[in-house]
Amino acid sequence: MRAYPRWIVYVSLAIALLLGLLPLPVAIAPLRPFWIALVLAYWLIEDPDRVGLGFAFIVGLVGDLVYGGLLGEQAIRLVILAFIVQRFRARLRFFPLSQQALTLGALLLNDRIVSAGLHLALGEPTVPSAYWLSPLTGMLLWPPVFLVLDAVRLGAWRRRR
Structure with a gap:
């Protein structure tokens, strides 16, 4: 039995x-983690x-719409990540x-490789080398x-119990 409400995931x-979406200085922008992938x-x-x-x-389609990238790019990247994590x-x-x-870290590196491959295949500009x-x-x-x-999930479990 799951003891935490589904809204915690959302x-x-x-x-x-x-x-x-948080703005970062240009110098550290390439270090921005793929937050959605970590949480997912x-x-x-x-x-x-x-x-x-x-x-x-x-979630990937929503990310594409929010960030204004190629429609479906984050979706396919997250599906690949999800498949590997499930496996x-x-x-x-x-x-x-x-x-x-x-x-x-290895999964996120794989995500960068998939992203670079998609951009290359579609003729889109590739990301700078610092984004690696x-x-x-x-x-x-x-x-x-x-x-x-984990603390949020288990904290919700304790409150409902």
Whole structure:
């Protein structure tokens, strides 16, 4: 039985969308993590029955609309990420947080490769080489993101009990 309300998933993803919209100085803009992917990965690991490939696709389309990118780009990127996370979920759940962070860093690097491949295939301008640093930022932010979302999810569980 799930003890937390579904709106927690939606609010956490909405916050991730807003974090992606925050303006950053030009010098550190390439370090912006893929917030939606981090939050979505958490929910894919912790509640795969509620969050799956279709959910990832819809979240990606919303991200495309909010950020004004190529329609479907984030959707396909998040579906690929969701597929890999679902495939290895059983192992990821029992990794220590440090190994989870390394794995998420690799998934975010894979996301950058998919994004670069899509841009190349569609003849769109590619992102500067500094944008390859954002998976490192996402990897470093995974432990606090995981712990905050876990505290929110488990805190909601305790209140309803």
